[in-house]
Amino acid sequence: MTDAVPPAAPAAPGARPVVVERVEERLRSADLDDLCGVTADAIREGGGFGWVAPPPRDVMERFWRGIVMVPGRTLFLGRLDGVVCGSLQLVRPPGNNEAQAFAASLTTCFVAPWARGHRVGRGMVAAAEALAREEGFKLLNLDVRATQTAAIALYRSAGFRQWGENPYYAMVGGRTVAGLYFHKPLVPELGEPS
Ligand SMILES: CC(C)(COP(=O)(O)OP(=O)(O)OC[C@H]1O[C@@H](n2cnc3c(N)ncnc32)[C@H](O)[C@@H]1OP(=O)(O)O)[C@@H](O)C(=O)NCCC(=O)NCCS
Numbered sequence: 001m002t003d004a005v006p007p008a009a010p011a012a013p014g015a016r017p018v019v020v021e022r023v024e025e026r027l028r029s030a031d032l033d034d035l036c037g038v039t040a041d042a043i044r045e046g047g048g049f050g051w052v053a054p055p056p057r058d059v060m061e062r063f064w065r066g067i068v069m070v071p072g073r074t075l076f077l078g079r080l081d082g083v084v085c086g087s088l089q090l091v092r093p094p095g096n097n098e099a100q101a102f103a104a105s106l107t108t109c110f111v112a113p114w115a116r117g118h119r120v121g122r123g124m125v126a127a128a129e130a131l132a133r134e135e136g137f138k139l140l141n142l143d144v145r146a147t148q149t150a151a152i153a154l155y156r157s158a159g160f161r162q163w164g165e166n167p168y169y170a171m172v173g174g175r176t177v178a179g180l181y182f183h184k185p186l187v188p189e190l191g192e193p194s
Pocket residue numbers: 042046047048049107108109110111112115116117118119120121122123143144145148149150151152153154155157
């Protein structure tokens with residue numbers, strides 16, 4: 001079941017309708033079907049969120065069903081013209097991690113190739129950031145392959161700053177791929193790092 005998240009900014013005149021939803025408890029079977037399809041498309045196109053080749057359909061279905069049930073995780077779905085075309089997750093730190101209880105993470109952001117460029121990605125990032133703020137988090141973290149230039153541009157334009165790089169972040173086709181680390185302070189009182 002899903003809850004629509006109000007957009008952060010009004011849509012431009014003539015823009016195709018984008019809706020971002022927060023999944024509550026479980027995925028509708030039609031949405032799960034669409035999500036598996038767009039996940040496979042995005043992985044084939046160079047994905048950037050773990051898989052380097054699409055897994056069998058039943059594995060992918062179990063993956064997404066499981067994600068919705070993991071404590072501390074919220075799944076957002078993006079729709080273009082009513083069809084699920086992307087997703088993003090907001091991840092909170094585990095309860096024992098008191099030292100990092102102020103920081104949440106964004107992960108697994110993708111939009112199907114056919115739906116890119118319509119502000120679905122921006123809408124999902126804004127929705128996840130709004131929920132993190134609502135829950136009192138002071139910082140958002142994320143990491144991304146250095147080859148994902150569209151994602152890097154999206155995060156920079158959403159106010160994230162790069163603070164680090166790992167040259168051995170991922171292994172794709174037998175080659176190492178660097179990864180970049182970004183954060184975005186959500187409150188001014190976080191101050192300068194000491
Ligand atoms: C990154 C991704 C999610 C962007 O989704 P999208 O819905 O097409 O992005 P949006 O339309 O919301 O674009 C928002 C901003 O991102 C930047 N951006 C998006 N696509 C871009 C591109 N191809 N080149 C440069 N900048 C781009 C722009 O700043 C854009 O703002 P603008 O529309 O005002 O110019 C999508 O390209 C994708 O799924 N990429 C592959 C997976 C991936 O890299 N995921 C990140 C893993 S952490």
